[in-house]
Amino acid sequence: MTQAARPNPTPPARLSGLERLAYGFTAWAEKWFPDAFVFVVLTLLAVVAADLAMGAAPLAIANEFGAGFWSLIPFTMQMAMVVIAGYVVAASPPCARLIGRLALVPRNGAQAVAWVAFISMASSFFNWALSLVLGGLLTRALARRADLNLDYRAAGAAAYLGLGATWALGLSSSSAMLQANAASMPKAIADITGVIPLSQTIFLPQSMLMAAILLVCAVLISYFSAPRGDRVRTAADLGCDISADVQMAETQTRPGDWFEFSPVLPILIALLAAGFIFSEFSSKGPLNAISNLNTYNFIFLMIGLLLHRTIRSFLRAVTKAVPACAGVLIQFPFYGAIAGLLTHVNGASGHSISHYISNLFVSIATADTFPIVIGVYSAFLGFLVPSGGGKWIIEAPYVMQAAKDLHAHMGWAVEVYNAAEALPNLINPFWMLPLLGVLGLKAKDIVGFCFTQLLFSAPLVMLLLWGLARTL
Structure with missing residues (x-):
């Protein structure tokens, strides 16, 4: 059965009130929401219009944009x-062999859903892309176990929780990594915050406690919300192909292919890389070394090269990964231009847009309520601008200025953004696309379960952001 011809997995008459709300929201979003890049352009035009309204010269705006x-x-x-x-x-x-072993752990469908949620969220602390692919492949492997009676939709939603709930509190947090790297920060942000080390953001005890609480709660919600009995919809019911991923065997056809198929070159490169990593960790310490995004990416790439064993296998994986970078590559330059326009001082008014926005936050928030105000704002904006790093570049100039003016903890301000920014990911189809491609599902198949997570996570996150801020 093809994807287009598959039957409706759950008859509308059997949907609960919560599921009806979630499915209705998804249907609306799929009909009316344009591509995320459209929001980038609309944001840019809104900032330009604001600059013009403040008396900036059109040519000055154009120059700042470029x-x-x-x-x-x-x-x-x-x-x-x-x-x-x-x-x-x-x-x-x-990693494929590891997934096979992990798929043997659960004993029933509900346990399997909770297990996927745990693996996805735990791996997201190291790398959000890793969590998406690992969670998706684990879901497929579990779906092949006929004894589990696994609800494929619930497991798919659980595989998304790493990106939808906790990734921004881990090592691939765009905002935390940006703040820890002086060379990567735009001047508009660096002038306000300076460098904020990871020890003051993702490795704050309060941040790690929040991440642990969110993980435990999400796993429990996944377990208790997993359909059971005749409400289960398996991959077969949904018409999804979950056959084992078989790599096509490749053979050497010419002498020059030896270099591509031999494990010697990857091993030699890995040994060279190990020397550099040892030097970085011994001279700077593990925390400072991993704070550098270049070192972080270097370690992951070298591990990947070594795990693939051959140049051919490694390059094939890189080729498959590149399309997932399209949004980053085309959107981030526009975010850089928007950040410049937000902090550009207009000659007529003597102030920038970010100055007025930061003053607004200062006027409506106190040091005590700052986490709630900024958390709600970041969560709302995150649905319109689904990019953790790009959105931070837009928000940071005025959010961090407000935090500075209110004498709030600067590192916790970053974590407020991180925790709140991840919430709209749970119902935004933009970041679901790579996972949905692996699973063969559509956004409407998993968003009902993600929406359930959002209803519990949103108030919990806000409570934690407010309560833990009082301990700093």
């Missing part, structure tokens, strides 16, 4: 490599 367009090239490349490196590791043969 000057800021390429300001994020290093960070853009770093974020693209985060995606590629995570995918390469997850798609390696040893």
Whole structure:
């Protein structure tokens, strides 16, 4: 059965009130929401209009747009490599064998859904792209176990929880990594915050406690919300092909192919890389070394190369990973231009747009309520601008200025953004696309379960952001 011809997995009459709300929201979003790049362009035009209203000269705006367009090239490349490196590791043969072993752990369908949620969220602390691919492949492997009676939709939603709930509190957090790297920060942000080390963001005890609480709660919700009995819809019911992924055997056809198929070259490169990594960790310490995005990506890429064993296998995985970087590559230059326009001081008013926005936050928030105000704002904007790193570049100039003016903890301000920004990912189809491609599902198949997670996670996140801020 083809994907287009598959039957409706759950008759409308059998949907609960919560499921009806979630499916209705998804149907609306699929009908009315344009591509994420459209929101980038609309945001740019809105900022331009605001600059014009403040008396800025059109030519000055155009010059600022062009000057800021390429300001994020290093960070853009770093974020693209985060995606590629995570995918390469997850798609390696040893990882495939690990997935096979992990698929043997659960004893029933509900346990399997909770297990996928745990693996996805735990791996997202290391790399969000790794969590998507690993969670998707684990779901497919579990779906092949006839004894589980696994609901493929619920397991697919669980595989998405790494990106939809916890990734921004881990090592691939765009905002935390940006703040820890002076060379990657735009001047508009660096002038306000300076460098904020990871020890003050993702490795804060309060941040790690919040991440642990969110993980435990999401796993429990996944377990208790998993359909049972005749409400289960398996991959077969949905018409999804879950046959084992078989790599086409390749053979050497000419003498020059020896280099591509031999494990010697990857091993030699890995040994060279090990020397560099040892030097970095011994001279800077593990935390400072991993704070550098270049070192972080370097480690993941070298691990991926070693796991694939051959140049041919490694390059095949890289080729498959590149399309997932398209949004980063085309959107981040526009984010850089928007950041420049937001912080550009208009001659007529003597102030920038970010100055007025930061003053607005200062006027409506206190040091005590700052986490809630910024959390709600970031979560709302995150649905319209689904890019953790790009959106941070837009928000940081005025959010961090407000935090500075209110004497809030600067590192916790970053974590407020991280935790709140991840919430709309649960119902935004943009970031679901790579996972849906692996699973053969559509957004409407999993968003009902993701929406359930959002209803519980949103108030919990806001409570944690407010409560833990009081301990700093």
